[in-house]
Amino acid sequence: MESLLIIYKLIVWGYAAFDYISSKQRTGAGFVLVSLIYFCLQLFALIVRHMSWKRGAAFGSVVLLVLAAAFVEPLWALLLPLNGYELASVYIHRVWGIGAVLLTPMIWLDPSAGKLYGFVALFSFVSVTAVKRHIERMEQQEDRLDQMRNDLHRLTRRISEYHQYIKQSEYTLQLEERNRLSQRIHDQIGHSLAGALIQMEAAKRLMDADRDKAKQLLENAIHISKEGMEQIRMTLKQIKPPLEQIGLNRVKLFIEEFSAQHHLPVPLVCKGDLDVITPIQWKVIYENIAEALTNASKYAEATAIAVEIHVLNRVIKVEVKDNGKGAAKIKKGLGIIGMEERAASVHGTVIVDGTNGFSVTTLLPIHE
Numbered sequence: 001m002e003s004l005l006i007i008y009k010l011i012v013w014g015y016a017a018f019d020y021i022s023s024k025q026r027t028g029a030g031f032v033l034v035s036l037i038y039f040c041l042q043l044f045a046l047i048v049r050h051m052s053w054k055r056g057a058a059f060g061s062v063v064l065l066v067l068a069a070a071f072v073e074p075l076w077a078l079l080l081p082l083n084g085y086e087l088a089s090v091y092i093h094r095v096w097g098i099g100a101v102l103l104t105p106m107i108w109l110d111p112s113a114g115k116l117y118g119f120v121a122l123f124s125f126v127s128v129t130a131v132k133r134h135i136e137r138m139e140q141q142e143d144r145l146d147q148m149r150n151d152l153h154r155l156t157r158r159i160s161e162y163h164q165y166i167k168q169s170e171y172t173l174q175l176e177e178r179n180r181l182s183q184r185i186h187d188q189i190g191h192s193l194a195g196a197l198i199q200m201e202a203a204k205r206l207m208d209a210d211r212d213k214a215k216q217l218l219e220n221a222i223h224i225s226k227e228g229m230e231q232i233r234m235t236l237k238q239i240k241p242p243l244e245q246i247g248l249n250r251v252k253l254f255i256e257e258f259s260a261q262h263h264l265p266v267p268l269v270c271k272g273d274l275d276v277i278t279p280i281q282w283k284v285i286y287e288n289i290a291e292a293l294t295n296a297s298k299y300a301e302a303t304a305i306a307v308e309i310h311v312l313n314r315v316i317k318v319e320v321k322d323n324g325k326g327a328a329k330i331k332k333g334l335g336i337i338g339m340e341e342r343a344a345s346v347h348g349t350v351i352v353d354g355t356n357g358f359s360v361t362t363l364l365p366i367h368e
Contacts, residue, residue, distance in 0.1 A: 005128065006042065009082050012036075012120065016075035025042050026338040030072040038064055038079075058087040077117055078185025080105060081124035099125045191229035247282025248274060248309075254290055262297050265304050269284060272311025281364050284346055285309065288339045292320035292360040295335050300358050311366070318362040327354035336360075 013035070038061060045057035051158035068076035088098045102121045106114040199221035203214040252268060259266040275333045277285070288361045289307060296305050302324030310317040330336075330352050339360065340350045 005082060005086070006046075009042065009079060012078050012082065016073070016078055020036070030068075034064065034068040034072055034076065036066075055087070058083060062087055067093060077105060078120045080117075081121040082128070085124060085128050192224050192231065196224040196228065199224065200303075247277065247279065247286065251281070251286050251289060251307075254286065255293070258293050258297075264297070264302070266293065267306055269306070269308045269310075271309070274309070274311060276311060276366050277316060278367065281316065281346055283347065284342045284364065285316075285362065287342055288318065288360070288362045289316075289320055291335050291339055295360075296320070296322045296324065296358060300326075302357070314366055316324075316364040318364070319359060320361075321357060321359035322356045326356060326358050330354055 017031070041057050041061045041064065044247060045054050045061075048054060048057070049357050062080065065076050065083060067078050069080070084102050085098060088101045092101065102125055106118050106121075199217045203221065205218035206214040206217065248270065255266050255268050258264075273347070293305060293307075296302055300322045302322035305320065305322040308317070308319045308321075310319075332340075332352075336350070339362065343350045343362050343364065346364055348362060351361040351363065353359045353361075
């Protein structure tokens with residue numbers, strides 16, 4: 001702002017100096033003296049940092065210009081609007097009030113000089129006000145940008161802490177699950193196996209002395225061992241989730257993360273017997289849904305996306321449909337080609353339709 005005002009002042013001073021020299025055919029000691037004093041005040045205002053000194057320099061410049069216009073050369077009045085703007089903006093906060101103050105000297109000027117002064121005053125007022133408003137907007141934008149940077153830094157730190165918390169929670173859950181399994185094996189399976197071992201040791205000792213008693217002990221040991229094996233089987237069955245739950249939960253987790261990241265509602269509908277879907281088919285379904293959702297977020301300009309997994313009599317139908325702009329002509333890129341290749345690897349197919357929104361349907365055969 002200050003550098004721009006200096007440029008304006010130099011332009012106006014140059015015009016006044018050229019007009020003075022052209023009309024007088026001499027420089028004049030008074031004009032040179034006023035110029036030196038004026039530029040010294042301007043340099044002083046640029047050098048000092050304290051606002052009271054800057055205001056003093058601005059007030060001194062205005063007084064100097066008034067005296068110079070009255071006793072040396074009337075053209076010095078052309079510099080009054082710029083210096084007056086600096087001084088008036090400190091005490092007057094309304095823009096039009098500053099403009100009225102700048103135009104006041106026209107009352108004491110003759111008509112010809114008053115027109116030129118009015119033009120310079122209006123030009124100075126409009127240009128400096130516009131530049132000042134522009135600088136204020138830039139400062140506001142910089143403040144907002146700094147605030148956004150701080151918010152981003154804070155959110156990034158929170159996300160990092162959240163990921164660390166998730167990792168710690170997963171590790172804690174793993175330790176708790178290991179401890180639970182260890183305690184369960186010790187309390188149930190360990191006791192059963194220890195009891196069977198004791199029965200077999202006793203039968204070994206009684207084998208020669210009392211064969212019937214030894215036989216009974218062996219039968220008890222076999223029975224206890226069978227119960228222990230059954231407990232092992234039940235424990236493993238409770239720990240290991242069904243395959244369809246692993247695949248479906250993975251799909252649900254990705255859809256929830258996608259919906260939260262892109263702020264799009266993505267409902268998931270499942271129909272039919274999901275038990276018939278094999279692990280390799282779940283892999284194809286997951287990757288095709290992920291690819292279709294990613295493409296929809298990039299190109300479809302959609303406000304909602306629906307995902308449906310429907311197990312029919314002969315095929316598994318997986319459809320991802322959005323309400324976006326669609327496409328009259330489908331151009332198969334790497335994404336669609338990749339989905340087709342994945343489906344073909346398990347003897348399936350992919351159907352793409354862009355007439356009403358955009359939909360990607362994956363059809364996979366059911367293996368009997």
